[in-house]
Amino acid sequence: HVKARGKDNYCFFSESMSVDSTYRLNLERDLRLALEREELRVFYQPQVCASTNRIVGLEALVRWQHPERGLLYPRDFLGLAEETGLIGLVSEQVLDQACMEVSQWIRSGHPDLRLAVNLSPVEVDHPRFVETLMDRVKANRFPAGNLEIEITENVIMNDLEQISQKLRELANIGIRIAIDDFGTGYSSLNYLHRLPIHTLKVDQSFVKAIRSSADDACIVNAIVAMAHGLKLEIIAEGVETDKQLEYLRTLGCHQVQGFFYGPAQPATDIAKLLKKTKATLRCPIDLETTP
Numbered sequence: 001h002v003k004a005r006g007k008d009n010y011c012f013f014s015e016s017m018s019v020d021s022t023y024r025l026n027l028e029r030d031l032r033l034a035l036e037r038e039e040l041r042v043f044y045q046p047q048v049c050a051s052t053n054r055i056v057g058l059e060a061l062v063r064w065q066h067p068e069r070g071l072l073y074p075r076d077f078l079g080l081a082e083e084t085g086l087i088g089l090v091s092e093q094v095l096d097q098a099c100m101e102v103s104q105w106i107r108s109g110h111p112d113l114r115l116a117v118n119l120s121p122v123e124v125d126h127p128r129f130v131e132t133l134m135d136r137v138k139a140n141r142f143p144a145g146n147l148e149i150e151i152t153e154n155v156i157m158n159d160l161e162q163i164s165q166k167l168r169e170l171a172n173i174g175i176r177i178a179i180d181d182f183g184t185g186y187s188s189l190n191y192l193h194r195l196p197i198h199t200l201k202v203d204q205s206f207v208k209a210i211r212s213s214a215d216d217a218c219i220v221n222a223i224v225a226m227a228h229g230l231k232l233e234i235i236a237e238g239v240e241t242d243k244q245l246e247y248l249r250t251l252g253c254h255q256v257q258g259f260f261y262g263p264a265q266p267a268t269d270i271a272k273l274l275k276k277t278k279a280t281l282r283c284p285i286d287l288e289t290t291p
């Protein structure tokens with residue numbers, strides 16, 4: 001693979017670059033096969049009401065059960081999926097699987113259970129984004145009011161007018177919109193009152209900062225206060241310790257998600273968990289009276 005070296009020893013493709021591109025080609029081929037063979041699996045992480053400890057939602061997180069390499073995580077293949085345009089097919093399979101599984105749970109005693117799905121900026125930018133998403137929801141007869149899509153602030157950096165129109169169409173049929181990794185993007189806060197947003201998800205890095213002194217937590221404090229002011233739901237991600245949970249409760253954070261309650265798990269484990277739990281309730285948030 002290494003190109004002939006010139007007299008100045010200039011080398012166009014380094015050894016590591018060629019290994020890299022072979023690796024990528026193999027991965028791309030494998031991902032196409034995986035989509036055909038349906039090797040993608042949706043794992044679910046519970047979203048828990050901070051005041052009642054009940055499961056109110058499930059976030060779908062994609063995994064790839066690779067025949068030789070074992071269980072792969074989004075960081076191993078989503079970048080490639082976005083670059084190669086395969087992300088649309090990935091999403092379609094994730095949505096179909098998640099809608100099918102979660103609608104069974106909704107129908108069997110958990111009528112308010114929410115499904116949260118992540119979408120990449122490239123998908124949201126696609127001209128047929130709204131149509132494609134609605135098609136999946138309808139094809140699976142999934143109750144739109146139980147669906148929340150998670151997008152990042154990077155989506156909003158693009159054309160605000162266009163994004164606004166797309167999100168409004170979704171919100172009009174009851175789909176909820178969450179801003180994921182809130183506080184880590186580069187967009188201004190302008191969009192918060194110009195877009196139909198329902199939920200802010202505090203990024204894990206700010207939750208990690210909750211340790212001992214109140215100073216460590218000043219960003220979390222500010223984000224939760226802002227969400228209250230804007231009457232938005234607020235979910236903290238990456239909650240790992242009871243200290244963090246306690247602190248977030250005191251702040252009035254509505255929901256929490258993280259290893260403290262459990263990682264993302266396969267559908268069979270979630271089904272067992274839901275069987276043991278009483279009917280899930282909507283998180284009792286009174287947005288008018290939150291502190």
Ligand code: C2E
Nearest residue numbers: 060061062073074094118119120238239240258259260264
């Ligand atoms: P995210 O949506 O912000 O999801 C949170 C990530 O943090 C997940 O990683 C989750 O497993 C992990 N996590 C949850 N609780 C804790 C905790 O207490 N501590 C720590 N350290 N980590 C925790 P995962 O599953 O590897 O997903 C990474 C990212 O990949 C997601 O970040 C999301 O942006 C993206 N992603 C996942 N599934 C999909 C999908 O189906 N479609 C698209 N477009 N993106 C996805």
Ligand code: MG
Nearest residue numbers: 059118150180
């Ligand atoms: Mg997410």
Ligand code: MG
Nearest residue numbers: 180181203237
């Ligand atoms: Mg996040």
Ligand code: MG
Nearest residue numbers: 118152180181
């Ligand atoms: Mg993310």
